[in-house]
Amino acid sequence: MCRTYDGVVIDEKSASDQNLGLRELKKRQSRTAMHRAALELVNEHGLGGVTVEAIAQRAGVSTRTFFNHWSTKESAIIGITTSGGLEIGEKLRRAAEEEGPRQALRTVMREAIASAPHDVELRELKMEVMAKEPKLHSISTGNLRSVQTEMIEVLTELLDGEDARERAMLAVQIGFAVTRTAFGVSMSRGIELEAAFDEVTDRYDGVDPVF
Structure with a gap:
């Protein structure tokens, strides 16, 4: 399973992950970390209390990386890529x-x-x-x-x-x-x-x- 701890992403590879290239696997891990961070923050603070910066910080990525995957904080919460x-x-x-x-x-x-x-x-x-x-x-x-x-x-x-x-x-x-x-x-x-x-x-x- 994917976990976030102090900004570090640890991912147990599923069977399907074994077929991914390293670059694509890292992208998937990063997306999962941001998606999880967004959900956790909304669960803790409500939708209005969450910002893109907070999601990126908890996931251990930059805001630039965030916007490479998601168009809004809502898209990261739901899991809708750009x-x-x-x-x-x-x-x-x-x-x-x-x-x-x-x-x-x-x-x-x-x-x-x-x-x-x-x-x-x-x-x-x-x-x-x-x-x-x-x-x-x-x-x-x-x-x-x-x-x-x-x-x-x-x-x-x-x-x-x-x-x-x-x-x-x-x-x-x-x-x-x-x-x-x-x-x-x-x-x-x-x-x-x-x-x-x-x-x-x-x-x-x-x-x-x-x-």
Whole structure:
């Protein structure tokens, strides 16, 4: 698990971390440290009592480093990086060139879930903070809609037929439903998010036609 102590970040590598390059691993550790610091501070002082400077200080980074990853203190609290939906849309386009639209959508969503913190305690802290601060829900919802809209637009371009947009909307909504379920499975059973995502996807593809 990731811990912050006197500005030092100590991270137990998960199985997925073993496949990351050193530079990307350090970036992930830094993001996790800032995300944790932001959540801890809001939990202690409330949203209005937290500044970017305080988050950076507790995480042991500079404010410049903070803004390399996050656009606002709220984005660090929620875990929304500066890339947003546009980068996800571009990743979807690139993946589709190699894998086709269907598999590309799954690949992009799996990569997104793999970048989330693996620390269950951190995810539980986020849930606690979100429950205390309703403003964060509106920000999170707005970001989610933006990402979904971008993915639908890109997928519509990639699919054939007059019903391409309708199919794209359905595919993206199913993808996010799978992702939400994977988070739930990961939390309840204590398994890694990627493993939970693969399990839920296999279940959806398999012979369990609940819907």
